[in-house]
Amino acid sequence: MAHAEPAAALRGAVFADRRRAWLGALGRAGVTLLVLAALWGLWEAYRWVGVRTQLTWPFPVDDVTMPHIHTILQALFEPSRVNGPLLISVLLDSAWFTAKEALLGFALGAAFGFGLGIVLAHSRLLQRGFLPYIVASQTVPILAIAPMVVVWLKSGWLSVAVIAAYLTFFPVTINTLRGLLSADPRALELMRSYAASPWAVLWRLRVPAALPYIFSALRVSATASVVGAIIGELPSSIQDGLGGAILNFAQYYSIQPANLWATNLVAAALGIVFFLAVVLAEKLVVRRAPENVA
Template structure:
């Protein structure tokens, strides 16, 4: 009996495992389950690739900064070793800078300036730059959004009416030949004298936003037009065969096709809006932003050259930040569009 029971138990155990294996096999053979697992695996691979890409780009950027700092320090050390006897070297028609601390502050002093507290201030320098960067970012963001709307409106008009494109596009291109530093004070003065018709009080930073808009709308208009015209003729014929109207064709065909071109323009426009805001602050005397900070440090250059370098680095970091924000939005939107197309 014991042997029989043990034999029975041993005989029943393989049957139980066989049933479990059969269930797993049946579950695996289910097309819906298989498709779900494939999607999960694809999503995991996408997340892993995204992490690897971010890490690689971060390491590349850090290495680039290190090489740049190394070249700066190496050139400074070489110049000081020869006592700047060759300060009149000509390189492509220009003269190499002297390597004394006034012309080229040490890298350590430049970065150390971020943690210093300037005279008459109760905050460290990096906090001062951060607050002023937020002020400049507000100006640039307002100009960026208005430039985006104006640029896309121009692109839609040029894409819809061929004659308008032939007549207006040359003037859109020619508008960028006007020196920004020349028109910035004019825009600020106009804002103070003539923009009191609005229901709100016009402030100088709003005029600076107009200057940022001036640099923003152009790449959006040109690249947006190219993107709207990018669909192939057979795709347009397919929409016509569905009797799709202009709005439906725009929403389902032209705008999705224009996204790669549009985001390429937005990266340029975002950084250009920062440049426009800083230049507007410098040339018009608007207080509170990085432009005015750079101008103030330039006046005090002989007593603190490292502080001017630090403020310029702060402006560069702000430009890199807005570029990364647009890049992140691009990956979110375009990536979702690609996943929807493959689903």
């Protein structure tokens, strides 16, 4: 009996934790659906008022500028062209193509930004010398950078990935630097008192302390990599991705606006998928970080 009571208490605590987790997940899903419904309602309400009052500022409201949400969703399940495949099938293929480019660019940019952050964290001289130029690199419009990258590397996957990496590396570099420098000075002194090598200090103390900073940057960079890949497809003349789909449907916007809006929805969904993937990775990695392991 003495052993049964602690076991029962443990099972009860585990069940309670799982119940709280499920309730939390359901609550977040409910809030998400509520926000989507509210946005849908605001769109339709503004459209209704604009059409009834013939609103012209900041733009005329009609079926071209603001199609019904249900019209946009319906367009996904209609043929993209006469006797052609469904639009959603075309867009999912394009999204998969763009996702591979964005993933490569995200990996390149994150790896470069992480490495650069480590180098800068170990030298104040390098910080003073390079940080102004790193910041200045982000003031140049990506639309100006993209054509030059395509000329240098030729059209193809690599040029698009480099453009995506260009938007990815900056937040990772800055947050990695901040995170590595945020380590507890007392812990640093303790490790030095044990004659720990710089390599050990980096991986056993500084990197674990920097993980929350790094994942905050990765969440931003994940969506930025999708934007960079889509923009990079335009000067690269790549028609298989979302950039090509946007360019194609933009030509017919005046007669088929729902197709372009549907493409934008799929592009937004791709960015959300990238964001959620980083959130999931953060939960797995940060939970297993040394300071969180009892």
